[in-house]
Amino acid sequence: MAICLLISSCGIFENDDADIVAGVEDVYAGIYTQGIEDSNFNPCIDQDESWQLVEIEDTTFVAQLQEVNENPVYMELRGTPSEKGEFRGIFATFDRQFTVNEVVRVTSRRERDC
Numbered sequence: 001m002a003i004c005l006l007i008s009s010c011g012i013f014e015n016d017d018a019d020i021v022a023g024v025e026d027v028y029a030g031i032y033t034q035g036i037e038d039s040n041f042n043p044c045i046d047q048d049e050s051w052q053l054v055e056i057e058d059t060t061f062v063a064q065l066q067e068v069n070e071n072p073v074y075m076e077l078r079g080t081p082s083e084k085g086e087f088r089g090i091f092a093t094f095d096r097q098f099t100v101n102e103v104v105r106v107t108s109r110r111e112r113d114c
Contacts, residue, residue, distance in 0.1 A: 019045050022083040022096075027104055031114055033072040034065065038089035041075070041098060044114035052087050052094035053077075057101050064106040074113040076104035 020043070030043040030051075041051040065073065082097040 020049075020081055020084075020096075022081055025078065025080045025101060027076055027078045028081070028098070029074070029076045029114070031072050031109060032065075032075045032106075035092075038092040040089075040092065040094060041077070042114075047114055049084075049095040050092070051081065051096045051098040052089055052092075053100050054097045055099045057099070058103045061100065061103050064103050068106050068108055070108050072109055074105075074107050074109045076106075078102040078104055 028041075028043045028045065030041050030045075031047075032041045032053075033039060039053065041053055043049060043051060077098070077100050079098050079100040079102070082099075084095055087094040087097050
């Protein structure tokens with residue numbers, strides 16, 4: 001038992017969400033999928049999570065998506081994630097909400113992305 005406590009205190013068993021800090025603005029890379037009713041962003045840092053993009057303050061968001069004209073796309077977004085929870089869309093449930101302050105990059109999705 002002492003070994004287990006020592007190992008966990010050394011940070012060997014890190015939390016998957018360690019680099020996702022709720023309420024703190026940062027740049028997150030991920031795959032964005034546009035849907036008819038619900039769209040989602042799967043961040044590279046934790047691809048099992050699905051984020052609902054809310055309060056998109058960057059007015060170039062739609063124009064950049066249209067320029068690439070593919071679905072899904074690779075995106076780098078500057079913004080602020082919420083605490084982890086259960087957020088309802090129209091037909092989907094999301095792990096977090098993400099306030100988008102800036103679209104840093106939008107490109108065609110490549111196999112090496114995420």
